Amino acid sequence: MSASDLPILLPAYGEILLLVLASAILLVDLFLPERLRGLTHWLSLATLAACFVLTVQVVRATGGQAAYTFGGMFVADLMANVLKLVVYAAVAAVLVYSRRYLAERGMLRGEFFVLALFATLGMAVMISANHMLALYLGLELMSLCVYSMVALNRDSATSTEAAMKYFVLGALASGLLLYGMSMLYGATGTLDLTQMAQVIAVGQVNGVVLVFGLVFVVAGLSFKLGVVPFHMWIPDVYHGAPNAMTLFISTAPKLAAFAMAVRMLVNGLIDLAGDWQQMLVVMAVLSMALGNFAAIAQTNIKRMLAYSTISHMGFMLLGLLAGVVGGNRFSAPDAYSAAMFYTVVYVLMSLGSFGMVLALSRAGFEAEELDDYRGLNQRDPWLAFLMLLLMFALAGVPPTVGFYAKLAVIDAVIKAGQIWLAVVAVLLSLVGAFYYLRVVKLMYFDEPRDAGPIAPGRDVRWLLSANGLAMLVLGVMPGSLMALCLVAVQGLYPLAR
Amino acid sequence: MLENYFPVLMFIAVGLVLGGVLLAVGRILAPHKPDPKKLSPYECGFEAFEDARMKFDVRYYLVAILFILFDLEIAFLFPWAVVIPDIGFFGYAAMMVFLAILVVGFVYEWKKGALEWE
Amino acid sequence: MNELVATLAGYSSAWFGPQWGPPVWVFVKTLVLILVITLPLFGCVAYLTLAERKIIGYMQVRIGPNRVGPAGLLQPIADAVKLMFKELIIPAGANKFLFVLAPMLTLMPALAAWAVIPFGPEVVLADVDAGLLYVMAITSMGVYGVIIAGWASNSTMGFALVCVLLVSQSLNLSDIVNGQARGRFAAEGLNFLSWNWLPLLPMFLVYFISAVAETNRAPFDVAEGESEIVAGFHVEYSGMTFAVFFLGEYANMILVSALATIMFLGGWLPPIDAPLLNAIPGFFWLVLKIGFLLFCFLWFRATFPRYRYDQIMRLGWKVFIPLTIVWLVLVAAWMQTPWNPWQ
Numbered sequence: 004m005s006a007s008d009l010p011i012l013l014p015a016y017g018e019i020l021l022l023v024l025a026s027a028i029l030l031v032d033l034f035l036p037e038r039l040r041g042l043t044h045w046l047s048l049a050t051l052a053a054c055f056v057l058t059v060q061v062v063r064a065t066g067g068q069a070a071y072t073f074g075g076m077f078v079a080d081l082m083a084n085v086l087k088l089v090v091y092a093a094v095a096a097v098l099v100y101s102r103r104y105l106a107e108r109g110m111l112r113g114e115f116f117v118l119a120l121f122a123t124l125g126m127a128v129m130i131s132a133n134h135m136l137a138l139y140l141g142l143e144l145m146s147l148c149v150y151s152m153v154a155l156n157r158d159s160a161t162s163t164e165a166a167m168k169y170f171v172l173g174a175l176a177s178g179l180l181l182y183g184m185s186m187l188y189g190a191t192g193t194l195d196l197t198q199m200a201q202v203i204a205v206g207q208v209n210g211v212v213l214v215f216g217l218v219f220v221v222a223g224l225s226f227k228l229g230v231v232p233f234h235m236w237i238p239d240v241y242h243g244a245p246n247a248m249t250l251f252i253s254t255a256p257k258l259a260a261f262a263m264a265v266r267m268l269v270n271g272l273i274d275l276a277g278d279w280q281q282m283l284v285v286m287a288v289l290s291m292a293l294g295n296f297a298a299i300a301q302t303n304i305k306r307m308l309a310y311s312t313i314s315h316m317g318f319m320l321l322g323l324l325a326g327v328v329g330g331n332r333f334s335a336p337d338a339y340s341a342a343m344f345y346t347v348v349y350v351l352m353s354l355g356s357f358g359m360v361l362a363l364s365r366a367g368f369e370a371e372e373l374d375d376y377r378g379l380n381q382r383d384p385w386l387a388f389l390m391l392l393l394m395f396a397l398a399g400v401p402p403t404v405g406f407y408a409k410l411a412v413i414d415a416v417i418k419a420g421q422i423w424l425a426v427v428a429v430l431l432s433l434v435g436a437f438y439y440l441r442v443v444k445l446m447y448f449d450e451p452r453d454a455g456p457i458a459p460g461r462d463v464r465w466l467l468s469a470n471g472l473a474m475l476v477l478g479v480m481p482g483s484l485m486a487l488c489l490v491a492v493q494g495l496y497p498l499a500r
Numbered sequence: 501m502l503e504n505y506f507p508v509l510m511f512i513a514v515g516l517v518l519g520g521v522l523l524a525v526g527r528i529l530a531p532h533k534p535d536p537k538k539l540s541p542y543e544c545g546f547e548a549f550e551d552a553r554m555k556f557d558v559r560y561y562l563v564a565i566l567f568i569l570f571d572l573e574i575a576f577l578f579p580w581a582v583v584i585p586d587i588g589f590f591g592y593a594a595m596m597v598f599l600a601i602l603v604v605g606f607v608y609e610w611k612k613g614a615l616e617w618e
Numbered sequence: 619m620n621e622l623v624a625t626l627a628g629y630s631s632a633w634f635g636p637q638w639g640p641p642v643w644v645f646v647k648t649l650v651l652i653l654v655i656t657l658p659l660f661g662c663v664a665y666l667t668l669a670e671r672k673i674i675g676y677m678q679v680r681i682g683p684n685r686v687g688p689a690g691l692l693q694p695i696a697d698a699v700k701l702m703f704k705e706l707i708i709p710a711g712a713n714k715f716l717f718v719l720a721p722m723l724t725l726m727p728a729l730a731a732w733a734v735i736p737f738g739p740e741v742v743l744a745d746v747d748a749g750l751l752y753v754m755a756i757t758s759m760g761v762y763g764v765i766i767a768g769w770a771s772n773s774t775m776g777f778a779l780v781c782v783l784l785v786s787q788s789l790n791l792s793d794i795v796n797g798q799a800r801g802r803f804a805a806e807g808l809n810f811l812s813w814n815w816l817p818l819l820p821m822f823l824v825y826f827i828s829a830v831a832e833t834n835r836a837p838f839d840v841a842e843g844e845s846e847i848v849a850g851f852h853v854e855y856s857g858m859t860f861a862v863f864f865l866g867e868y869a870n871m872i873l874v875s876a877l878a879t880i881m882f883l884g885g886w887l888p889p890i891d892a893p894l895l896n897a898i899p900g901f902f903w904l905v906l907k908i909g910f911l912l913f914c915f916l917w918f919r920a921t922f923p924r925y926r927y928d929q930i931m932r933l934g935w936k937v938f939i940p941l942t943i944v945w946l947v948l949v950a951a952w953m954q955t956p957w958n959p960w961q
Contacts, residue, residue, distance in 0.1 A: 526858025
């Protein structure tokens with residue numbers, strides 16, 4: 004009966020703070036008078052900033068080493084902390100970008116912020132999970148919040164339909180994932196990912212059950228990542244959700260899904276790499292092909308970016324599948340860090356491009372058709388330039404960071420000896436370049452159709468500028484972020500020296 | 501251990517059988533002369549206005565969900581309450597955190613009017 | 619008595635052989651014990667109806683039934699016979715299977731829960747460790763019969779019972795009773811002050827009020843509301859189908875009173891630790907306490923006007939749930955301190 008009974012919670016300080024502050028914001032918002040409701044926005048940003056700072060302090064206190072708590076269910080290694088920092092920053096950017104959009108549509112309520120913060124908490128738990136149950140808990144916390152965010156605009160039939168589809172398919176995917184987890188548990192007798200890796204390494208496991216479980220787990224993972232053949236929800240949900248929610252689900256959750264893939268496949272099942280890498284090859288090629296070709300046919304920029312997400316996630320998988328070559332893990336840190344770098348960069352690009360959609364939206368106007376971008380250069384040259392940078396980055400045009408991210412992944416694939424895969428990836432990226440550059444052509448060489456005012460707030464303008472220019476800056480100097488990803492991945496348990 | 505539950509199982513069976521027997525007694529002893537008017541639904545002498553299998557008000561679902569929520573909380577509290585001396589301050593604190601989160605949700609639903617019936 | 623049991627067991631082995639004898643004997647013994655519990659229970663239900671009519675009659679300055687037998691004592695028998703000879707009507711639009719199943723589903727839990735109720739020290743049919751959980755599980759099946767009013771009250775009952783668990787640390791009903799024989803006042807012979815009702819007084823009240831609501835009794839009988847919706851959900855039940863419903867509901871009433879007695883009023887324990895009172899069998903005290911609680915049920919019916927549905931909801935959600943959560947936290951904290959009266 005003393006405080007010494009308590010486990011050492013240091014690795015989870017950031018999540019605990021987030022939970023406490025999110026609950027506090029829920030209550031504060033409830034009792035605030037109507038005219039002070041704007042305060043919730045700033046409180047949420049302050050919460051994210053506080054969590055950011057605290058996470059940095061946790062990194063300092065642990066010295067970048069992996070620290071475990073809650074009986075090994077929760078790990079704070081460098082990869083977790085880096086991804087969490089990006090998540091906090093990304094969610095903060097989402098809140099800034101979407102404020103005006105939500106306010107104009109009457110959705111700027113406490114529920115939005117609280118759901119966003121709890122979803123962030125879910126992502127943080129997913130990122131730090133070292134146990135199947137913790138992983139699932141985080142996943143469900145995030146997913147349930149995101150489902151309800153998509154449905155936040157209750158009067159819109161398309162939003163409700165999107166949320167319904169998302170929920171039903173998401174529940175199906177969770178079921179697959181759980182089924183896979185239970186199979187893995189049956190085969191290895193543990194849900195702890197570290198122990199699972201050890202049990203499999205010893206080799207006395209029923210291979211059939213294990214591979215069955217693996218198939219289901221990969222299916223569940225691919226749903227959350229949104230890669231073929233579990234991509235069907237992405238276009239409908241991106242299109243149907245309010246723009247601000249599309250921005251949210253296309254950014255931070257991708258980091259969490261990446262972390263989930265790494266935790267499951269690398270931390271837990273790296274000895275089965277031969278099996279899951281083959282599945283990833285198929286999914287990656289199909290995703291890139293379907294995403295890029297289907298995006299060409301879209302006239303709605305949200306749908307176009309949705310298909311582009313599918314292709315980008317497929318591309319990211321190339322990094323994950325190039326890690327282990329013939330049972331040899333020497334090149335794994337390079338390959339996984341390339342995938343991590345790609346994910347982080349993709350989140351930045353997605354943040355910028357959907358941020359632009361939000362910046363151009365106004366009351367009664369969603370700016371979601373490609374035609375709405377015609378002649379943007381004449382209406383606002385600076386925003387057009389930023390959009391140009393973002394589109395170049397998504398297409399992978401040098402000197403933007405998109406080029407460097409693609410280069411790193413393809414480099415890893417070539418090192419793994421899969422030349423044909425690298426060639427396919429490059430060719431499909433060229434197909435993708437077509438529709439990104441079409442947006443640039445519309446902005447610079449066509450006459451404007453829409454003559455409404457473009458009035459994003461000063462904070463949005465600054466953040467968007469920083470976001471767009473980051474494409475250029477990181478593209479010229481990718482070294483430090485790349486190095487950070489490499490160190491982070493090297494800290495993963497199976498790869499640690 | 502498990503044989504303690506045999507009488508429980510039997511009691512359940514006997515409960516069902518007794519119900520069945522009583523109904524059978526009524527069926528055997530009582531007269532049985534149905535006619536259409538007698539078998540029509542009771543509606544104070546009117547023809548039935550509508551089918552009894554109608555849609556429920558959505559508020560019932562809300563209440564049902566809240567009820568399930570609280571019932572589940574209790575399912576967590578039961579084992580905790582039984583072993584509280586053995587789990588020390590950490591067990592106590594963990595459940596208090598759990599209850600605090602529950603209370604936050606409760607305050608929210610109260611303030612949002614989910615508990616108002618009219 | 620033990621000799622008789624041994625002889626009977628011997629007969630069983632002789633008739634059915636050494637392999638099948640003992641199981642058959644267990645089966646027969648259990649069946650007999652079940653009937654020993656169930657049949658008197660039916661009798662209690664019958665005379666509870668008479669008691670209800672008499673007591674409410676006197677409370678309303680009437681005499682109540684007094685024609686059949688001396689002082690109306692044969693009235694329940696007459697009622698039972700009448701119900702047996704009434705025609706069973708199954709409305710044309712009804713699903714026959716469900717229509718017949720519903721009364722059975724009301725009766726079954728109300729009977730089966732008695733399997734774990736201790737009638738005295740060591741006098742219990744199935745002394746299972748998870749007794750309370752079993753009772754909660756099986757009685758919540760009764761909600762399927764009558765869905766609406768049970769909801770809010772069921773949750774608060776759960777919370778109230780968690781407090782009892784906190785102080786007794788067992789789900790076994792006999793252990794819960796025995797736990798109430800310990801404590802500061804019990805050491806001085808004043809047993810009744812050590813029972814759970816005093817330290818957990820708010821929970822006792824919450825539990826009992828919830829129990830009234832759970833059994834659809836006045837003033838919470840919105841599902842039946844004789845004067846408003848002509849007996850509500852069982853308006854179309856006649857003859858024995860009605861009787862089975864009726865049996866189930868009254869057996870349930872006796873059950874929740876028995877539970878309240880075990881949880882809060884010290885079960886079979888005598889109120890004061892005196893030789894004279896200890897000489898009286900525990901079963902008598904148990905029946906006395908259950909009888910008192912049943913009298914309260916009738917008293918409430920004669921006294922309070924019916925609550926509206928929204929008022930019940932408000933009482934359950936906005937009064938009882940906050941109250942029980944606060945009390946739960948308090949009791950748990952109290953137990954962490956050295957001033958714990960339950961050690």
